[in-house]
Amino acid sequence: MKNASEKIVFTGSGIVCGAGATVSDVWNVLESGETAIGPYSKWDGENWPVKVAAEVKESNRDLVSDRKLHKTISRTDMFGIYAAEQAIADSAVLAYRDGLPEEEQDGFNDRTGLIVGSGGGNYTSNYDYLPLITEAKESLHAFGKELSNQVTPMWLLKNLPNNVLCHVGIRGQLKGTNACITNQCASGIMAVAESASAIWNGEADRIVAAGHDAPFEPEMVYYYHKLGLMSSRAPKPFDRERSGTVFGEGAASVVLEREEEAKERGAGIIGEFLGFGCCSEATGILDLRPDGDGVQRAIEQALNDAELSPSEIGMICAHGNGTPASDLTEAIGIREVFGEAIPPVTGFKWAYGHLIGASGIADLVMTLEALKRQMLPGIATLGEVDPVLGDFPVSNGVSQPKSRNALVICRGFGGMNVVLAVRV
Amino acid sequence: MASKEKRRIAVTGIGMVTPVGNTTEETWDALRAGKSGADQIASFDASGFSTMIGAEVKGFDREAAVPDKKLLKFASRSHAFALAAAAEALADAGIAPTEEDSHRWGLTVGAGMMSVAYDDLKVIHDYATDENGYFDADGILNPDFPGNPVNFCRWQSNAGLGLLTKQFGIRGYATSVHTACASGGQAIGSALKAMRRGQCDRMLAGGFDSMLNPIGISGFCLLGALSTDNDNPAGASRPFDKTRNGFVLGEGAGFLVLEDWDKARERGANIYAELAGDGNSLSCYRITDSPPDGNGPIQAIHQALGDAGVSVEEIDYINAHGTSTQMNDRSECAAMKAVFPDRIHDEIRVSSTKSSMGHLIAAAGAVEAAVCCLAIRDSMAPINANYGEPDPDCDVNLVVGEAKPGRIRAALSNSLGFGGSNSSLVFRNPEEVPA
Structure with missing residues (x-):
């Protein structure tokens, strides 16, 4: 799957979520054991069955200083632009470009890619049409006639799923290979996997990968709750009393490049991308296979791609969304690969909620931080591990990774399972 | 990079649901004849909108196309197109995932944006x-x-992926992309890359979309991107014509079955073409406008040719993005002229089949990739319909009046999206592939 002679490294990272707007802020929350999930402010939750979420606290102006953009993009896009530009700044890759002779800069831009995983859209964006429906009094003819008087001409552009791709691209002149992945929960983590693949394939020398989403909105909460997927308090992954997940929102980003070039330009190296696995369980939109088949195969693919044996893995950042079925089948899949020698497992959704399209890439950024610090934050909300899972190595306290290699697992609708193997 | 080292990928199946036909052959017949799929919008009362015309899929029987009733319940209009087109592609290829090899089958889709009914x-x-x-x-x-x-569930971003993998039992790599009008092309490019790196042996790759509903069309009406030639629907989409005034919104789906070349040969499959190269760039110019000098699309075309190991001398047909907007067509012509300065005015046949089908948005690139394969098979370039008044900026060798016969060694398909994503794909005639 890859050209083993060429190492791909992470040279920058960025994150924004309910737990903070820098990697170290979010780390502090993970380490403290105090969840960032709490009462929300987006609407009045008093009558709602779910009254908590992990909202991003930063205002649009905190996230994107260019106020012209505020009118033409959505809040989820602000998260994505902020995290991507944080990762770019952290990597100093564009500062390096700007120091190159001018005649080399165009070529550098053409070899710099950008791959974004996007949540794909929000229900609330369509609510811009609601006053028009009132005005039109049930008549579609009147709806069409009054359209331009009621709704902003920029409506479509404000809601394009690929806005972060477009605007980070324009702002940084990243003109190389690109994609916008709309694969629900797997979107952000797939952006990282596709970025590494594209560099290995010679399509680009460096790629900014980002994932962003803002799933926390009334209709999402309503339907997730109706489907039995929501908890009314911070989720308790792998706990016998787990009852569902809670939404977060935000974005995360990493910069990937060839190790050789990163070293040449004196970049700080955060970690190494080793390989990935990706598969579908072919179970439709919501269903999961009871045997953990997709989790197992995605882990095996990632280990194979990374040329690692299970015993070399020092920790696993699980998807652990806190729903009964997902956590159970995830644990089964992990056990199928590791047998009784499962490395320490953790997950971070108890702290910053489920970021859906950004969840996997946020978990990656924090896993790299955990490896760097050689410290594994536990699942602070964990009371008693579900006995059905057997001897499953999760805890509510801090532990230590067994090695410098980690797996990050991400699962999503569509029976998706994606696993990354990384090293610090 | 030497193309001979790359795993060779064959196109062995095609499926289409478009405004000019609910099957591949019906669509292809209409495109060769330059028949228009545009008309007054019939599926809802569009009489109050600035644009009242569109290219709708006609006479599509959901129940017949998707036999699994439970699956059909979850399918939006565009998902049903996708399930039908994918089934046709697999039937055409004469192969489908089995219990033994389903984990080696993959899926990539270009999916439309989440827009609520x-x-x-x-x-x-x-x-x-x-x-x-x-x-x-x-x-x-x-x-x-x-x-x-x-x-x-229907409006989740990867709902189409979930339905397709379930319907056909695809258990390998699967992804869904959305780069507006470039989505379909990028999905096929992503499939090519996943197969080359050995992640799958066979893949279903395509795109689907339907924005022909009150909310979908509103976004484009507000932007002023659509043609308002409401009294002349059949002539409204006229790519590269000087009087062009916007695109005609279409809907539909297109899918290809991709296979490892040697595996396809071994089983005696009919090979339409080699999916030989993918190019992919970001214009970084403006969100809706294309760069007037073609900077962005130029890089994508060069990359696709380089990836395919095909020279500028070997391209005999270009299926242009050609939306029929002033900016897009001018920018795309600038790019084609920059890459093929010596051959674009008289040798390379160019057409935008959006002149017949309208703009299928996230499905466009996939359907047009399929058109390139059919053009290679039949040595026939389909028509750039409705062309009347020349635009000096668009002085390329358009296929006007009737389909133009002639062998096609290699074909190029361009897709240029809102947001600046550019996708170019190169298909090679199987007779040009060294044995």
């Missing part, structure tokens, strides 16, 4: 707005609120 939004309106029509969240907690989780 007017009727679903009307329900929100009726339960959850104040007297001025402003949203009031508590309204959806009303016990009578008919919110249905099936509708919710």
